[in-house]
Amino acid sequence: MSNLHDHYHLLIRGGTVIDGTKAPRFNADVGIVDGFIAAVGDLSFATADQTLDATDRMVAPGFIDSHTHDDQAVLSQAAMPFKISQGVTTVVTGNCGVSAAPLRADMDLPMPLNLIDAPAEGRFTTFAAYLDALRATPSSVNVAAMVGHSTLRGLIMSELDRPANPTEIAAMRMHVEEAMAAGAIGMSTGTFYAAAAEATTDEIIEVGRPLTARGALYVTHMRDEADKILEAMEESFAIGRALEVPVVLSHHKAMHAPNFGQTKITLPLIEKTMKHQCVSLDCYPYTAGSTMIRADGGMLGGRVLIASSEPHPECAGRDLAEIAKEWSVSKEEAALTLQPGTAIYFMMDEDDVQRVLAFDETMIGSDGIPLGDKPHPRLWGTFPRVLGHYSRDIGLFPLETAVWKMTGLTARNFGLHGRGTLQVGQHADIVIFDAATIRDAANYATPTEPAEGIDTVIVNGTVTWQHGMHSGARSGQVITRQDKVAA
Ligand SMILES: [Zn+2]
Numbered sequence: 276m277s278n279l280h281d282h283y284h285l286l287i288r289g290g291t292v293i294d295g296t297k298a299p300r301f302n303a304d305v306g307i308v309d310g311f312i313a314a315v316g317d318l319s320f321a322t323a324d325q326t327l328d329a330t331d332r333m334v335a336p337g338f339i340d341s342h343t344h345d346d347q348a349v350l351s352q353a354a355m356p357f358k359i360s361q362g363v364t365t366v367v368t369g370n371c372g373v374s375a376a377p378l379r380a381d382m383d384l385p386m387p388l389n390l391i392d393a394p395a396e397g398r399f400t401t402f403a404a405y406l407d408a409l410r411a412t413p414s415s416v417n418v419a420a421m422v423g424h425s426t427l428r429g430l431i432m433s434e435l436d437r438p439a440n441p442t443e444i445a446a447m448r449m450h451v452e453e454a455m456a457a458g459a460i461g462m463s464t465g466t467f468y469a470a471a472a473e474a475t476t477d478e479i480i481e482v483g484r485p486l487t488a489r490g491a492l493y494v495t496h497m498r499d500e501a502d503k504i505l506e507a508m509e510e511s512f513a514i515g516r517a518l519e520v521p522v523v524l525s526h527h528k529a530m531h532a533p534n535f536g537q538t539k540i541t542l543p544l545i546e547k548t549m550k551h552q553c554v555s556l557d558c559y560p561y562t563a564g565s566t567m568i569r570a571d572g573g574m575l576g577g578r579v580l581i582a583s584s585e586p587h588p589e590c591a592g593r594d595l596a597e598i599a600k601e602w603s604v605s606k607e608e609a610a611l612t613l614q615p616g617t618a619i620y621f622m623m624d625e626d627d628v629q630r631v632l633a634f635d636e637t638m639i640g641s642d643g644i645p646l647g648d649k650p651h652p653r654l655w656g657t658f659p660r661v662l663g664h665y666s667r668d669i670g671l672f673p674l675e676t677a678v679w680k681m682t683g684l685t686a687r688n689f690g691l692h693g694r695g696t697l698q699v700g701q702h703a704d705i706v707i708f709d710a711a712t713i714r715d716a717a718n719y720a721t722p723t724e725p726a727e728g729i730d731t732v733i734v735n736g737t738v739t740w741q742h743g744m745h746s747g748a749r750s751g752q753v754i755t756r757q758d759k760v761a762a
Pocket residue numbers: 370371465496525526
């Protein structure tokens with residue numbers, strides 16, 4: 276607690292602070308100067324340019340979405356209403372092996388590189404150019420960006436259905452070095468997808484060499500989240516050990532009915548591994564996943580909802596089984612006809628989802644895909660769903676823990692210095708919400724409904740969302756990797 280100033284640019288009065296460290300809540304005012312938190316405590320005698328009344332409200336650090344595909348959206352949909360409206364002030368981009376840079380104007384974007392909707396015009400040929408564009412035309416949220424291994428494969432390799440040769444590996448490694456020098460916080464892989472499925476463990480290690488010197492992250496959508504999940508986890512840990520960098524297992528889950536309950540084995544394995552290497556994980560609070568429309572690998576075993584389809588936009592929001600019946604074709608054939616597009620797959624068990632969410636070290640990441648009119652509701656609802664449904668209604672963990680999983684824990688794991696906790700000296704990324712009413716309003720039928728119970732969202736000291744309205748502010752910053760030595 277400190278009270279060095281008696282005048283603030285912004286003063287939040289009368290709220291209950293949940294500071295993002297998992298510490299118990301406490302009553303305090305929060306004073307902001309020049310985009311930073313200047314004081315937390317009794318500021319009843321202070322004055323301010325702008326005062327917000329937070330009586331009966333929680334005041335927490337802005338939420339950090341550890342897993343997004345917002346790479347292009349932070350430029351093309353810079354207001355980011357689907358994230359700001361749920362209290363998210365920072366997004367981590369470049370997940371699942373896919374990033375907006377580096378690309379070439381003339382290159383194809385095979386699945387899943389089209390996840391991020393990069394336009395043919397004005398593509399970024401270097402990572403530095405991407406980050407410069409974000410600085411020149413800021414988003415409403417802060418961005419911490421990673422470079423994607425599948426994107427590099429698409430850039431460098433003439434065909435993707437084989438391992439990279441030494442020349443290609445060297446070329447990809449140069450791009451990783453460029454991305455690291457520009458400020459990327461890590462590299463991601465998505466060996467689950469055809470674009471990188473043939474990449475060997477050695478290819479990933481050799482391409483990822485520049486991560487080591489900077490202590491940057493290795494973040495992975497693993498090769499397998501179903502029958503071979505344990506082997507896939509061991510591979511991910513081995514890559515982390517070879518590069519001596521932290522590993523993040525993305526959207527941890529056990530896919531398909533025969534594997535339900537597998538998280539009883541995977542979580543203890545993570546816990547055991549954490550004792551001798553740096554490992555973390557994230558998860559989204561739903562039993563359905565979403566990715567590009569696929570017709571393989573048992574993806575069509577459960578219920579499938581079409582989220583978007585380029586050739587058949589009229590099918591968005593419809594059940595694949597129904598479409599197949601109407602067309603008198605198999606689900607596989609219907610899926611192939613609907614490509615390219617995105618779909619929602621009901622493929623997880625609620626017990627596994629709750630077990631992963633409740634695991635102490637699990638961060639919250641939406642994995643939202645900002646494409647089309649009928650996206651997976653996680654794009655608009657992830658964070659309020661954890662706070663409302665899972666913390667308050669089901670009692671899976673205390674509110675302080677829920678907030679920590681989306682703020683302090685994430686900032687620590689991703690090395691986002693100066694973010695994630697509500698303390699003096701930190702960037703003033705703040706969300707004010709009503710713990711009694713916060714809830715996700717987005718569901719599979721109406722997936723773009725803004726959350727309820729979010730009062731005010733502040734990004735770097737600027738009010739960006741208030742009472743259901745975007746202020747138009749674009750005060751997001753680019754968060755770059757700080758060198759291991761300096762950190
Ligand atoms: Zn993924």
